[in-house]
Amino acid sequence: MSSAPTPTDPITPADADDPTTSFADLGLRPELLNVLATLGYEEPTPIQREAIPPLLAGRDLLGQAATGTGKTAAFALPLLQRMPDERPGGEPVSLVLVPTRELAVQVSEAFHRYGKDLGTRVLPIYGGQPIGRQLRALDLGVDVVVATPGRALDHIARGTLRLDSLATVVLDEADEMLDMGFAEDIEAILEHAPADRQTVLFSATMPARIDGLARQHLTDPVRIQIERERPVAGEAPRVRQSAYLVARAHKPAALGRVLDVESPTAAIVFCRSREEVDRLTETMNGRGYRAEALHGGMSQEQRDRVMGRLRAGTADLLVATDVAARGLDVEQLTHVVNYDVPSAPESYVHRIGRVGRAGREGVAITLAEPREHRMLKTIERVTGQRIAVDKIPTVADLRTRRLELTQAALRESLLEDDLEPFRAIVESLTDEFDLMEVALAAVKLAHEATLPGTTDEEEEIPQVAVRPSREGRPGYEGRERRGGGRPRAGGTTQVFIGLGRRAGVRPQDLVGAITGETRVSGRDIGSIEIADRFSLVEVPYAVADEVIQGLRGSTIKGRKATVRRDRDTDGGERRFDGERRERRGPDLDGGARRERRDRW
DSSP: OOSOOOTTSOBOTTTSOOTTOOTGGGTOOHHHHHHHHHHTOOSOOHHHHHHHHHHHTTOOEEEEOOTTSSHHHHHHHHHHHTSOSOOTTOSOSEEEEOSSHHHHHHHHHHHHHHTGGGTOOEEEEOTTSOHHHHHHHHHHOOSEEEEOHHHHHHHHHHTSSOOTTOOEEEETTHHHHHHTTOHHHHHHHHHHSOTTOEEEEEESSOOHHHHHHHHHHOSSOEEEEOOOOOOOTTSOOSEEEEEEEOOGGGHHHHHHHHHHHHOOSSEEEEESSHHHHHHHHHHHHHTTOOEEEEOTTSOHHHHHHHHHHHHHTSOOEEEEEHHHHTTOOOTTOOEEEESSOOSSHHHHHHHHTTSSOTTOOEEEEEEEOGGGHHHHHHHHHHHTOOOEEEOOOOHHHHHHHHHHHHHHHHHHHHHHSOOGGGHHHHHHHHTTSOHHHHHHHHHHHHHHHHSOSOGGGOOOOOOOOOOOOOTTSTTOTTOOOOSSSOOOTTOEEEEEESOOGGGTOOHHHHHHHHHHHSSOOGGGOOOEEEOSSOEEEEEEGGGHHHHHHHHHTSOBTTBOOOEEEOTTTTSSEEEETTEEEEOOOTTOOHHHHHHHHHHO
16 A cells, blocks of 8 residues: 555555455564464455455544445454553553454454464453453453443443553444444544544444544544445355345234245344334244354343354344344354334345345345335445345245255255165065055155144235335425434424433433333434433434333333423423423424534
């Protein structure tokens, strides 16, 4: 790389795409090259090829790359390369901030793998893990800390995480951290870090807030943008994307039917709320799937146990909320299912990024209600990828698919198994019955044993047509949008939550609870007001009921709260925190709302 690009001059694979580049060409030290060779890494991915040289040179970097492109190694290898040989102080040299505990564990494991020959001490710190263990490890000394922002800030406040020796800070999945309400925590952490540090920011999407964060905290950064790989003409896409239109009442049956036909090795089903996760998990177990639930209401020990079963193959279906499943990387995962259409294209991109990783093929399926069809079109437009809308498989389709699976199992047995011990049974039966009849009876038994139950009890799921759009019709002007899109200006309401400052509630706690339990994205949430005993959160009118139901079934700061629509949402004034103060009315300008939201 002859000259460093300016912040307005992004690097893309087309700028320096040398297919013969190896990890040795990037100037990595022998210990790292040996580990990469042992792990079977043959050549760097585009993001690794573009990011490693400037990071080794000590440059700040702003990288945009989709999930599964190898960005963990893109920042981990340079950090390990630049690790000083003598580290007597015991204070961390590198800090990596990630949005979830699962991603913290995943990134920490990657550092351990890459740095094992260097003796690098790596510590993940996150909520839900005994803090005493973290305190002991920090006291003994670590080189790299991988942390969620909230827990990192807790340790900084305790004085147990000291950043005086910090050389590099990495913000991984920065867009997710902002969506989850960690903006304030990130700002506080960066204020404690040395001013002359190297700062690295990676994000799958690049909204204006990420650009603002980069301008404030990165110095003359190298910008790298790795476009999501698109299918080559005439070649099947790596992630096959499809959607099924189905009425809400028939969604559980439709999910079971689709999974029966698809026969995934392992799948994740994304739901909006914890209650929906628990209900659907029970339903799918009733259909014979080995389903496990994963959501924020579970302890870390429970979550680790679930992930262990999924990775070990003793579970084949994970039903999860968005927040709980962020950062997961399960090698045998073949299918991702959106039980509802995500409210933002960015959420869709993150979800389907769980499959199609490291060259593997995958399938992304979305169950959409008719009113959500418009949102599918929005996702197609933003991602530049087509989502085929298919019909729900019929009973006949299911019967055919089950027979195909039985046939495949029999063929595999004929090719690989030792069948000689069963010859005497066949020969004795052919003395009484025709050979074809014996074979048919054997196939029937194999079919019923492999796929318990018959399709005779299955009922047809009604096919649903797309509702024609009402936009442009007389009388449509001024009416609220319904469904997944963002309402027009004025389409907001306020939700009352019966917890406030006395309960230790912060804006990020409310944002995290809402985004974790509903389809609402952090960027859809408007102004947040926190009083001593209660809080008010502005949300799109169309999803207010969903937010209320989601929060009623969850806890905030470990406590249940009264949640309802604010009775004075359309009023002009409210007695708030002991003072009379005028509130913004329902004509709140979207830009002003965003400005207030971004301040915290």
